[in-house]
Amino acid sequence: MNKYTVINPHSKFTVLNTHVHNIDGIAKVTGRAEYTFDVKLPGMLYGKILRSPHPHAKILNIDYSRALEIPGVYGVVTGKDTLGVKQGIWRRYKDLCDEQILPLDKVRYIGEPVAAVAALTEEIAEKALDYIDVEYEVLQGVYEPLDAIKKDAPEIHEGFERNINVTRHIEWGEVEEAFDEAEYVREDWFKCGGQAHMCMETRAAVSSYTPEKKMTIYSSNQSAYYMQALMAGVLGMREGDVRVLAKYVGGGFGGKFELDGAIFCSAILSMKLFRPVKIVYTREEDFIATKRRTPMFYYVRTGVKKDGTFCAREAKVFTNGGAYTGMGATALYLTGFFHSFPYRWKGYRYDGYRVYTNTLPSTSMRGFGAPQAMWCSEQQIEWIAADLGLDPIEMRRMNSHHEGYEVPGQATIASCGIDQCYDEIKTWIASKGELPANRAIGLSACGFMSGGIFNWFDTPYSFSSAVVTINQDGTVELHVGAQEIGQGSNTTMAIICAEALGVKVGDIKVHSGDTDHCPADLGAWGSRQTLMTGNAVKMAAEDAKKQLLEFAYAQSGLNIVYDLDIKDGWVHAIARPERGEEFVQLVRKALRGKDGQRIVGRGYYTPHRKGMISPAYSYMLQGVEVEVDEETGKIKLVDSMTAHDCGQPINHLGLIGQLEGAFSMAAGYGYLEYMPYEDGKLMNPNLVDYKMIRATEMPPANIAEIDTYEPEGPYGAKEAGEGLTNPTAAAIGNALFHLFGVQMKECPVRPEMILNALKEKKEAQGK
Amino acid sequence: MEKILLTLNVNGQDYELYINPKTLLVEAIRDHIGLTGTKRGCDTVSCGACTVMINDMAVKSCSVLAVQAEGCRINTVEGLEVNGELAPIQKAFLDNGSYQCGFCAPGMLMSAQALLNESTELTEWEIKEGIEGNICRCTGYNSIVRAIDATAKGKYTEAKS
DSSP, X not given: OOOEXXXXXXXXXXXXXXXXXXXXXXXXXXXXXXXXXXXXXTTOEEEEEEEOSSSSEEEEEEEOHHHHTSTTEEEEEEGGGSOOOOBOSOTTOGGGOOBOSSOSSEEOSTTOEEEEEEESSXXXXXXXXXXXXXXXXXXXXXXXXXXXXSTTSOOSSTTOGGGEEEEEEEEESOHHHHHHHOSEEEEEEEEEOOOBOOOSSOSEEEEEEETTTEEEEEEOOSOHHHHHHHHHHHHTOOGGGEEEEOSBOSOOTTSSSSOOHHHHHHHHHHHHHSSOEEEEOOHHHHHHSSOEEOOEEEEEEEEEXXXXXXXXXXXXXXXXXXXXOTTHHHHXXXXXXXXXXXXXXXXXXXXXXXXXXXXXXXXOOTTTTHHHHHHHHHHHHHHHHHHHTOOHHHHHHHTBOXXXXXXXXXXXXXXXXXXXXXXXXXXXXXXXXXXXXXXXXXXXEEEEESSOOOOTTOXXXXXXXXEEEEOTTSOEEEEEOOOOXXXXXXXXXXXXXXXXXXXXXXXXXXXXXXXXXSOOOOOSOXXXXXXXXXXXXXXHHHHHHHHHHHHHHXXXXXXXXXXXEEETTEEEESSOTTSEEEXXXXXXXXXXXXXXXXXXXEEEEOOOSSOSSOSOEEEEEEEEEEEEETTTTEEEEEEEEEEEEOBSOOOHHHHHHHHHHHHHHHHHHHHTOOOOEETTEESOOSTTXXXXXXXXXXXXXXXXXXXXXXXXXXXXXXXXXXXXXXXXXHHXXXXXXXXXXXOXXXXXXXXXXXXXXXXXXXHHHHO | OOOEEEEEEETTEEEEEEEOTTOBHHHIIIIIIOOTXXXXXXXXXXXXXXXXXXXXXXXXXXXXXXXXXXXXXEEOGGGSSBTTBOOHHHXXXXXXXXXXXXXXXXXXXXXXXXXXXXXXXXXXXXXXXXXXXOOOSSXXXXXXXXXXXXXXXXXXXXXXX
16 A cells, blocks of 8 residues: 655654644544534524526626515525625735625626525525526627637626736746757647536535624635635624634635635625525535636746756746636736746746636635646656656756755745655656556656745734643643644644643644634635644744743752753753653642733744745655556556655644645546536536546555755644645656657546547657 | 325434435435434535445435335444444544545445445455545545555454443
């Protein structure tokens, strides 16, 4: 089965990187964990959403009088029941706040909400949808970015010339001069598909508005704070009057931190009816009316010297933005930045255009633009190595980032284990010996961020905060705003807290996913929580520990050159660890010494002076062994190996799970998860026709963890689990290149594409 | 449609229900009996989140009507533990990190348990086939396969009833 090895392990920790069970695990394996999907409040009604059948149409009139006559129907809402706020997550930039959920004037994609019903049962609500009469004036739609930028294309939003929603430019060095130095230049066009987040728990919300003018919302989301702030904005309420709860969330993957129809419509219905209203999306609704990974067209021009030295790269990207901005603006930036990774370019230029179309809006999804970037970059690099007759691993190695490298004007690389990654993958390839004729190995390298530095959300709070409170019996309350969505953040924070404070994980209760009781935190996106919330937790725990140790120092009578520490619940002099006392004894003394006030430690983190993008970067190289049936064109993944640098591992079990899981999602993007649209309509919005990795398709996901130290991260930790969504599609593409000599320019690679490529190759050889 | 009276035996307990005969078993278990451990992830019998055991066999409870299960032994995730002690397969899931968001876990556990009820001599491929009907978007399945394999080999002890 799987192999997991750690290169250069550290062993100075008592809790960190040991075998700790997920602290929410028992709730999850016994069925006790209560998801939004399971929430039932007294007097609760069930809501259903009426959706647009047209990709682009004016709403002329909505008549729901017939629906109200159905017994059991309590109310209907449309755009007229809202404040009509155009909302978006890029709150600092008003023109990018472009989405009215329940629009007043027109619909821009098939599946867009136009009205919502609340009824006694879900069945009645669904029936009532048939009795809402909507009069539309159908407009011409446009579905592909390269069509939507044409002069005569229909206008999707007013004031956006050629439907261009956002542009992004990244540049460093003298690009044309660097191209002049190149002895070999190659240019290619690529097409990258979308991908559904496909969270097992579909979008769900229960909203309850009460006569005190307060709103309580249970929602399946990735940032309770974002939901609170955004909902307050669209409802015209104060943030403090909106409480958002999300204790257990059935997956997120980048799709659950913007407002969706479930949370918005349930809240509007509840405000109108003063009853709790629950809305759960069906799987089909989740496919057609949430958001998706951003489809992209990529033009890449790369110039290198004949010895393989990278000189310059230029990329132009047109993304299918769909109907609204959402987090797509961030994906547009990050794809351009990570397209340069993990290599040093003397000159680099990126121009990205996010284009509105009449399709499902696109947004962030695990990898955040980088899987698309790597699909293009890592394949082209492989082809260049082949064109020049160079070893693709050594060519990558000689151009890679290293510790201390500055990406000009963008980032400083403080830790980087990519060099050892090359060694590990070389060893793995060598261990495989000669492969059967129908198999080949493909490689792909990449890097990823550990949280974003940007503040387009315009939060006045620090990016992460934590509060540690110590009870008289030595148990610890840890309050964080980090959002647990399955990635294990509660466990990771408990581990950091336990290590810093010197207690056991079992002594710590983690409170998260409740805006009434937890400090604000930007939540689970962009791989930010381990580094950012982790730093806040470490700071809070160290603050509490320092306050406790003051009492220990005062009574110890030790010479000032000796210092004290707490490890594993034992307070002791570091030089004489056998001399000391139990943690709980010290806690009681401190409590008395503080006149009964509990010890409270506080911590926070906001990145400063860390460049433009992220405080730290992870690195990885992946090899995938691929088998192809030439008759059918079907791909089978046989084996895989990832050499991975995430700094100091914190949560051992969580890390393995994240890396294996990221691989499965990334592999799906490479060859299975296809979202075909026809005239704005998704053709496979169900789990029969939308294929993804199942147990029988999953190969071993071996891991070699390169243990580096990241100075900005808690205990030296950085990103893990999102970055590994980036390399796999390209690695599969590269395996196909080595197997057949074909260059696949579109992902996901479907069997008919392989058959066509083989046919074309045969025909070319025939000539 | 006229409601009917039926009795379902879930985790050894009889529940008398007065429900619409169109009610799916998953709806009866979740909405009428109130055992919300069993989940639902699709509308097409594709994801396996609603898997329960009927007479020791894994069945997607969205694929049968509640009335069809009358007179059968139905087991859900809530029935795995005994007096607060976890079943071996639950211990194995904990120890191998075989879940992340946890939404597929109740169904996955029932598929795994049904597989183990059939045989403890399982190859890796047989384990993978046994859980092929259950989608897990988080883990990539390998940790689940490890957990089932370890349980089959007797690594985790039985709860005392």
